[in-house]
Amino acid sequence: SQTIHQWPATLVQPVGSPLSLECTVEGTSNPNLYWYRQAAGRGLQLLFYSVGIGQISSEVPQNLSASRPQDRQFILSSKKLLLSDSGFYLCAWKGNSYEQYFGPGTRLTVT
């Protein structure tokens, strides 16, 4: 069966520090991969999606970037965090169906 992992589960970082969040998927190949962010009490904001290795589509211009170095690995990065980057970050994958499967999420607090 397919499994999606995200780490870390929680993270507290000072403003201006770098960020690296990792997402890996097991049990499937060539998935579509997604990064979302959810502010407290709000809906999900699509940040990036990828249909293959090295193929990244950015939805929101900001200080975040994403990379897909391997088929089942998706990384979200930032060189300098802003206070507004705080939120709940979710990685998701989609196979051949329309259904998306979400990871457990990373709670990021920028102080």
Added chain:
Amino acid sequence: LAKTTQPISMDSYEGQEVNITCSHNNIATNDYITWYQQFPSQGPRFIIQGYKTKVTNEVASLFIPADRKSSTLSLPRVSLSDTAVYYCLVGDAGTGGFKTIFGAGTRLFVKA
């Protein structure tokens, strides 16, 4: 992508049937309608998906009228554990990948 509009919140009592309606006036021919459920501090979970008419699974039913400009998620006999946010999505899983836009969702509160 078609924009969706849902009520911000709804209240219900245990044992009642809950119907949440989503408007998507600009739905395209290739678009499917998908509903997700999200509990606090968790990622959304797929509930049901449909294209037209009625779809039913062990969790919910989805009603889609002929013009497909709206859809209704029906939850039979809700319990306290159904308290969550419910999202309606409209999108096309084309060759360019499935770009998804989640709206604000509907916060359902189930009371004892």
